[in-house]
Amino acid sequence: MRPIVCVGVAGGTGSGKTTVAEFIVQRIGAHRIAHLQHDAYYRDLSTADQRALATHNFDHPDALESDLLARHLTLLKAGQAVDVPLYDFTRHVRTPFTRRVEPRRVILLEGILILAEPAVRDLLDIKIFVDTDSDLRFIRRLRRDVAERGRTVDSVIDQYLGTVRPMHLEFVEPSKRWADLIIPEGGFNLVALDLVCARVEALLAEGEE
Numbered sequence: 001m002r003p004i005v006c007v008g009v010a011g012g013t014g015s016g017k018t019t020v021a022e023f024i025v026q027r028i029g030a031h032r033i034a035h036l037q038h039d040a041y042y043r044d045l046s047t048a049d050q051r052a053l054a055t056h057n058f059d060h061p062d063a064l065e066s067d068l069l070a071r072h073l074t075l076l077k078a079g080q081a082v083d084v085p086l087y088d089f090t091r092h093v094r095t096p097f098t099r100r101v102e103p104r105r106v107i108l109l110e111g112i113l114i115l116a117e118p119a120v121r122d123l124l125d126i127k128i129f130v131d132t133d134s135d136l137r138f139i140r141r142l143r144r145d146v147a148e149r150g151r152t153v154d155s156v157i158d159q160y161l162g163t164v165r166p167m168h169l170e171f172v173e174p175s176k177r178w179a180d181l182i183i184p185e186g187g188f189n190l191v192a193l194d195l196v197c198a199r200v201e202a203l204l205a206e207g208e209e
Helices: 017-028 050-055 066-077 134-148 153-178 190-207
Strands: 005-011 033-037 082-088 093-101 106-110 126-131 181-184
Touching (some): 005 190, 017 033, 017 106, 033 066, 033 093, 066 106, 126 190, 181 190
Parallel strands (some): 005 106, 005 126, 033 106
């Protein structure tokens, strides 16, 4: 099964990328979508000590193995299955397990930096940037990292000021210029989401004729 369209959903941390991606999955149908997250391709830091982890910049493009992601997208577009890494965000390591992703008619990729990586960006047919105010994004990230990743409030704030915000301004925000569509307020913008899904459905109809 060769994919017909590859959709990328980018945007800053806490912008609502996942909400947008989930809306697309529900509307188009999970059985028609191969869903990947750039976060799964974080480099393994199992050999790093606590001091190195405390200062590691997880928001720089070098923190992710984007060349492997690009290879996986290329294989999926050629109709081949891939084994996506499973990352443990509490320990900052790749687990020994992988997640098998089969090719589907639609490839859906989400990630903060996917439009900042030329090798990944060039494989996308529809490029979306979710644009949300920085104060809302920070609050969402704070809640997520404390609840899901075992972080303290102070550590989240320190990381946000030290690397997240600077890297957003240097890499994420400028990548907006590559987007085909900018969606303000993410998953709350139903008009924009309907337009995206209508476009995907039209491409699917054309490809399946």
